[in-house]
Amino acid sequence: MDVLSPLISSSSILVIGSGGIGCELLKNLAGSGFTAVEVIDLDTIDVSNLNRQFLFRGEHVGLPKCEVACAASRKISSTLGHTSSSVPGVGFYKPHHGNVKDNSRFSTSFFKRFTVVLNALDNVSARRHVNRLCLSADIPLIEAGTTGYLGQTTVIAGKQTECYECQPKPTQKVYPICTIRSTPSMPVHCIVWGKELYKLMFGDATASMLFEDTVESDEPSTFMEPVVDSRLKPTDSPSFDSIKSYAVSALTALYTTEINKQLSMDRYKGAAKVPVAKDIEALMVKAEEWWKSNEPPSTKDNGEKIIWTDEQCCHELFSIIKEVYTTSTSPPALFTAATEFDKDNHLSMRFVTAASNLRASIFSIETSSFYTAKGIAGNIIPAIATTNAIVAGLQVLELFKILKHGVSKIKGVCKFTYCLRDKTRKGLFLQPTSLVSPNEKCYVCRNARVVLSLNTETTNLHTMIDDILKKKMSFNSPILQIGCSQIYEDGEEEYEVNLPKLLKDLPAGGIKDGTILTVEDFEQDMEITLEIVHMEFDEEDENQFIVGGDKPKPKPSKPSEKEEDDVPGDDNLGDSAAGAADANDNNDDDDIVEITEEDNANSLRTRKRGRSEEDDGAVAPKKARGGGEDEEAAIAID
Ligand SMILES: Nc1ncnc2c1ncn2[C@@H]1O[C@H](COP(=O)(O)OP(=O)(O)OP(=O)(O)O)[C@@H](O)[C@H]1O
Ligand SMILES: [Zn+2]
Structure with a gap:
């Protein structure tokens, strides 16, 4: 701890989310002597949080989580004799009640004030946004997530390691309309x-x-x-x-x-x-x-x-x-x-x-109690306080490694650690594995060109902006250019006239097969090149576009008519694109009905494995990743 103490005092930490994992994390940070800590959270305290978000009490219900969590952390910190932040310009457990996606408050320059960012979020969309801002600000990000008994912690450092979006995310469960409207079976x-x-x-x-x-x-x-x-x-x-x-x-x-x-x-x-x-x-x-x-x-x-x-x-x-x-x-x-x-x-x-x-x-079909129906409707996997405590503990251990060895050594010293429900062969519940290099096809951290396949004759710009660029690709405020001509800028009235137009009819020659587009987002400091492939989809296809991957091969002719009452076990969106991730907040899609996946633990890595309806969304550790299975007997700090 001696080596660490001065490093702890000189570090500034941004914690995003002060819910289940966030409360554990803040307690750990305060107990370890960190004083320059700021916290972003958009939520207020609900009675249902009290069983595990232990910095909150009954009298706090209705108050902003980050404010109460920061006040409690300051109290813990004061027991160690700290009364103020040790880093100029950074608050002493300073709360920011708001959405991390609010660029007017949390821009790249806001992020740049911190040594390390620790995520304690519960959704993919916010995690992607933070990933992009950390890449832009060039700050390491320590990610964590839990789903019931399963959890994961990892470290993301631009250029050295995979970013949060280097791998596609697990697909959501999608149910064909005909199953919902006419032929339910579950x-x-x-x-x-x-x-x-x-x-x-x-x-x-x-x-x-x-x-x-x-x-x-x-x-x-x-x-x-x-x-x-x-x-x-x-x-x-x-x-x-x-x-x-x-x-x-x-x-x-x-x-x-x-x-x-x-x-x-x-x-x-x-x-x-x-x-x-x-x-x-x-x-x-x-x-x-x-x-x-x-x-x-x-x-x-x-x-x-x-x-x-x-x-x-x-x-x-x-x-x-x-x-x-x-x-x-x-x-x-x-x-x-x-x-x-x-x-x-x-x-x-x-x-x-x-x-x-x-x-x-x-x-x-079997009927459900209110309690069970709520679980299915919200796709709730009960949060386990212990798992939150374990991953938050691991996050702080990774933080110590970064402080001790320096950002440039992250890939070598930090680990991706799984928190398991069953012991591994060696009798371990925690399984650390090496961090892997960025995926060269990632459009977020490697600026790779992305192929977007869609029907340019029937899709309008509105759908492309909302469903593809915002929901699917998580752009916050996209600007679209064909060659040197700008055809859309979010929030700018003059471009609204283009929104109802079909892609092929847009100015500057329209968007057609082979068109190369530039998409820019100043809020996320991102610029990518989109290569358009015109593709016709069947009306009943769950997805009317494909983001990423190689240029698609022509569709094979359709086999015999699909049975109307065919019940898919676990349909997926066919998104195998590297760097393309699923939007988890698009459950209002016109064509499909989705149950939003609990996207905590499984959001960090994609697992290609058979899943049944009974699966709880949890993930098993991948046997071979990067350098292969890398099971260690202990989580070492150095
Ligand atoms: N975009 C965002 N900006 C700021 N905070 C966010 C954002 N998205 C999620 N959060 C916060 O991340 C925290 C995640 O914590 P947690 O998973 O325990 O969620 P919860 O809503 O408190 O619990 P549960 O979902 O189990 O009811 C929440 O407090 C939530 O407000
Ligand atoms: Zn990446």
Whole structure:
């Protein structure tokens, strides 16, 4: 520690995220004597954080996490006799309540004030952004993530090691629309449907994948008129009877008429289990009895782990519809994009549990308790405090190595360490492996040219900017140039006229097969070259573009028609591109419905292995990476 003490005093540390890992990390930093520490976090403290984010107490609920975490860290630090920062210009556990992507506050020059950045984040999108800023500021980044019992810690140093985006990220689970809309076979399919129904009933209906344009569609579903067109006006303070009449007709359309229509069309001929429509009126009789006797069924509080009956689901759905139309505050803004499903919003989760269970029961699919449904809907893998503590401890050990040996030695001395659930052959739970060199094909750290394949005749600039450049490639504020002509700059009104245009019709010759584009983002200090390949996709293809990889070979002709009720175990987006990573925040895609992967541990490395639906998203260590398996008996500091 003697060698380290002066190095600790002269170092400035930026911690991003003060949740599960962040609290552990800050406690370690304060206890180790670091004083020049600043913390960014956008969130406020929730009751559910208290079991593991131990710097927070009940009285802190609702306060910004970073402020409370910094105050607690200052207290720990003061027990070691520290009362201020030892590095001029850097705060003494100074909180920054905000989004790390907010460039007006956290630009490259903000990052440059720090010796090392430590990530304690929970999503890929923010991690990518920090990766880019650290590369731009030329500061080492110590990454960490956990998923239940599994965790990983690694160090990223521009030019020496792989960056966070050198390898593609694991794909999200994607479910074909037809599975969700017509042929569910697993609880998750019904839960995804329930989330989409929530949007259709209370949010921006057109954004729901259950939405159909009744004028344009040849054969619209029977529920559009009763569910969407007949939505009540909350401002009219609808009566109990009108709410009931809306609820009965909407639910009847969804659970009776539409199912019977599909049955009459022989849609389920040959299916192992033919769906059986519900009799909503009959189910409502029981619901009404409960209201009249003022004896609600135990669907709340201690009922979270029980499975609701059809009658209870129906009662719940009607109660929620009534609540939505009669309570001005929940949800906040009816019929707008703001009314999004949120697993932590009790009302929307009750809705999804009830709606999905009624549907599951129709298709003879196992029904779920509120608790289980919440887990599936939010794809929650319970956080394990011990794993957070272990990876945060490893992060600080890596930090010590960097301070002791210097940034130039990172690749040689630092490790990528897996925290495992089962012992390795040598009986270890922690498995360190060597850091590997950057992937030469990485467009983020190696500036490699990226091939983008898409249909230039049917895709417009808006889709390219939003779905590809922002969501898929994580640009914050892209500027697009064809040759020397600028055709788009984020936030600049003069380029908005280009947004609805098809790529081929854009100025400067348009974007066509072979066009070379430059994409620049000053906020991330990135500039890449995109090589366009015109490619036609099938309408039902889950993805209408491919980012990265080599130039695609022509598509083989399509095999026999895909079975309608084909259930994919784990579809992927076909993204094998080096340096291309999946956007984990694009769960509003028009064509596909995605369950956002819990992207902590598995976000650091891609594993090519068979996964089943039961997989918890955890990753097993790769046997051979770079120099091969490199199992050590201990995590040494030097
Ligand atoms: N873009 C971002 N900018 C700043 N902070 C972020 C950003 N994205 C995530 N965070 C923060 O990273 C922390 C991650 O911590 P953690 O995984 O424990 O999340 P949590 O939301 O507290 O827990 P859980 O997801 O289990 O409820 C959170 O406090 C979150 O606010
Ligand atoms: Zn890279």
